[in-house]
Amino acid sequence: MPILRRIALILAPWALVVLAWYAIAYSGLINPALVPTPGQVAARFWQLLFHARLPADIWMSTQRVFLGVLLGIVFAVPVGFVLGWYRTVRGFVDPLINFFRALPPIALIPLVIVYFGVGELAKIVILFYASFFSGVIVMYEGIAQINPIYVRVARTLGASDGEIFRKVIVPLTVPHMLTALRVSLGVAWATLVASELIAAQQGLGALIQNASSFFRLDIIYVGIICIGFIALAMDLLLRAAARRLLAWQERIA
Amino acid sequence: MSAPQQPRARIRFERVSVEFPSKAGPLRVVDDVSYEIGEREFVSVIGPSGCGKTTMLNIVAGFMRPSSGSVLLDDRPIAGPGPDRGVIFQEYGVFPWLTVRQNIEFGLKLAASRVPPGEHEEVCRRYMQLMGLAEFADAWPRMLSGGMRQRLALARAYAVRPEFLLMDEPFGALDAQTRSAMQDLLLEVLQAEDKTVMLITHSVEEAVYLSSRIIVMTARPTRIREIIRVPFGYPREESLHEKPEFGELRSHIRELVMKEYAAQARQTLRNTD
Numbered sequence: 001m002p003i004l005r006r007i008a009l010i011l012a013p014w015a016l017v018v019l020a021w022y023a024i025a026y027s028g029l030i031n032p033a034l035v036p037t038p039g040q041v042a043a044r045f046w047q048l049l050f051h052a053r054l055p056a057d058i059w060m061s062t063q064r065v066f067l068g069v070l071l072g073i074v075f076a077v078p079v080g081f082v083l084g085w086y087r088t089v090r091g092f093v094d095p096l097i098n099f100f101r102a103l104p105p106i107a108l109i110p111l112v113i114v115y116f117g118v119g120e121l122a123k124i125v126i127l128f129y130a131s132f133f134s135g136v137i138v139m140y141e142g143i144a145q146i147n148p149i150y151v152r153v154a155r156t157l158g159a160s161d162g163e164i165f166r167k168v169i170v171p172l173t174v175p176h177m178l179t180a181l182r183v184s185l186g187v188a189w190a191t192l193v194a195s196e197l198i199a200a201q202q203g204l205g206a207l208i209q210n211a212s213s214f215f216r217l218d219i220i221y222v223g224i225i226c227i228g229f230i231a232l233a234m235d236l237l238l239r240a241a242a243r244r245l246l247a248w249q250e251r252i253a
Numbered sequence: 254m255s256a257p258q259q260p261r262a263r264i265r266f267e268r269v270s271v272e273f274p275s276k277a278g279p280l281r282v283v284d285d286v287s288y289e290i291g292e293r294e295f296v297s298v299i300g301p302s303g304c305g306k307t308t309m310l311n312i313v314a315g316f317m318r319p320s321s322g323s324v325l326l327d328d329r330p331i332a333g334p335g336p337d338r339g340v341i342f343q344e345y346g347v348f349p350w351l352t353v354r355q356n357i358e359f360g361l362k363l364a365a366s367r368v369p370p371g372e373h374e375e376v377c378r379r380y381m382q383l384m385g386l387a388e389f390a391d392a393w394p395r396m397l398s399g400g401m402r403q404r405l406a407l408a409r410a411y412a413v414r415p416e417f418l419l420m421d422e423p424f425g426a427l428d429a430q431t432r433s434a435m436q437d438l439l440l441e442v443l444q445a446e447d448k449t450v451m452l453i454t455h456s457v458e459e460a461v462y463l464s465s466r467i468i469v470m471t472a473r474p475t476r477i478r479e480i481i482r483v484p485f486g487y488p489r490e491e492s493l494h495e496k497p498e499f500g501e502l503r504s505h506i507r508e509l510v511m512k513e514y515a516a517q518a519r520q521t522l523r524n525t526d
Contacts, residue, residue, distance in 0.1 A: 149342060149346040150346060150348060152334070152342070152346065153340070153342070153348070154359070155315075155333070155334040156314060156315075156336070156339065156340040157336055157339075157359060157360035157413055158364075158365035158366065158413060159360075159363050160363075160365070168348070172350065247393070248349055248350045248351070248393045248394075248395065249349070249395075
């Protein structure tokens with residue numbers, strides 16, 4: 001019974017949103033041609049899923065995000081580590097990193113197109129940029145907060161520098177890596193869709209862009225909802241990973 | 254632990270001074286201090302907060318060096334921290350990402366460990382038993398109370414078989430009952446395994462109850478005010494607190510310490526003016 005209750009409680013807000021959507025569509029306040037109903041959008045989704053390139057678009061977008069975030073994090077972790085650990089280095093580099101992080105990646109898209117064209121490389125470059133700078137800050141701020149007492153204790157127990165790194169620093173870094181990954185994924189999705197809107201043949205952003213040229217509002221909705229659900233699924237996966245890896249922490253991200 | 258009259262000196266402070274850089278020029282914290290801690294002695298260092306007691310412990314632990322003079326460990330200079338000197342910090346420093354058992358195993362599994370791998374499990378079990386942690390072997394430290402975390406820190410330090418125990422206000426954060434229980438546990442453990450102990454504390458009561466000798470330090474820059482031999486043998490029991498001799502010694506030391514606290518407070522006022 002409690003499980004059913006839980007499911008009901010989780011579904012309730014979603015049901016509310018769908019109901020509100022129906023209410024707006026049927027209220028007559030807005031021209032019905034401008035607001036497809038949830039039912040119409042669901043039907044369109046079904047059709048696109050089996051008779052069009054929606055799966056390919058989803059796959060394309062997801063793949064780009066994965067690749068971009070992977071590259072971004074692979075660089076953000078060591079760089080964030082160095083900046084977090086060596087306070088003097090951080091003092092010099094911090095303003096520069098904040099400058100680049102403050103630039104919205106979307107604003108760089110025109111430049112990226114000039115230098116890297118409109119192909120896959122351009123997408124990866126922009127996503128790398130987005131996820132690296134958002135991830136590196138989370139990483140080094142987290143690392144800088146590590147209590148030095150753990151290092152001291154390890155030394156008094158006889159740990160070498162290598163052992164301190166492997167057995168103390170790395171486990172303390174994992175939570176910050178996971179947070180960096182979550183933040184990067186969020187930023188990367190936003191950036192990806194923007195870059196696909198501007199220039200792409202495939203991907204959910206391209207799907208939305210094409211649909212808008214033909215004023216296919218139902219397809220636009222399908223694209224938007226897919227983006228939301230994929231981001232949600234990724235976040236849930238990461239949280240599940242965090243729960244397993246960070247069972248020792250008081251609160252789970 | 255009943256120390257002979259003239260125990261072999263194991264830790265030796267020779268004219269040790271420590272200065273820290275500050276805005277107003279170098280700040281002298283420890284001023285020309287010399288003393289010895291002998292084999293199997295339990296020496297407490299007591300004095301006003303901020304006077305430089307912790308600095309002296311940090312030198313023995315190998316975290317820092319004196320500005321002048323030298324601190325010798327078995328007549329050799331101290332190169333750095335090592336498993337021969339177990340350090341117990343006030344904030345425990347229990348590793349939150351490891352379970353109780355893994356915390357105790359941490360030092361055993363390091364390359365520098367002097368405990369053969371075959372004995373790890375036995376050592377681990379023994380100290381969990383001794384410290385009353387056996388039921389919590391697989392618990393995360395966040396689930397433990399303050400007293401239990403302190404016991405875990407002690408178990409972890411003990412497991413690597415240090416010859417010295419350096420304790421920096423180890424029971425300062427505990428409530429009175431837990432503190433008293435921890436003191437008895439410490440005495441009990443020391444009864445079973447001889448160690449040479451240096452304890453930094455604020456509590457006169459604690460110093461008298463635990464130590465074989467007490468070093469009373471002055472306000473900053475700290476010097477030795479008086480070194481007091483505690484005339485009680487080991488093992489000691491709670492009832493010691495009620496003895497008149499205990500009370501007299503406590504009052505004497507308390508008086509010394511209070512004067513130094515007042516001096517330190519005046520100094521702090523002057524500095525903030």
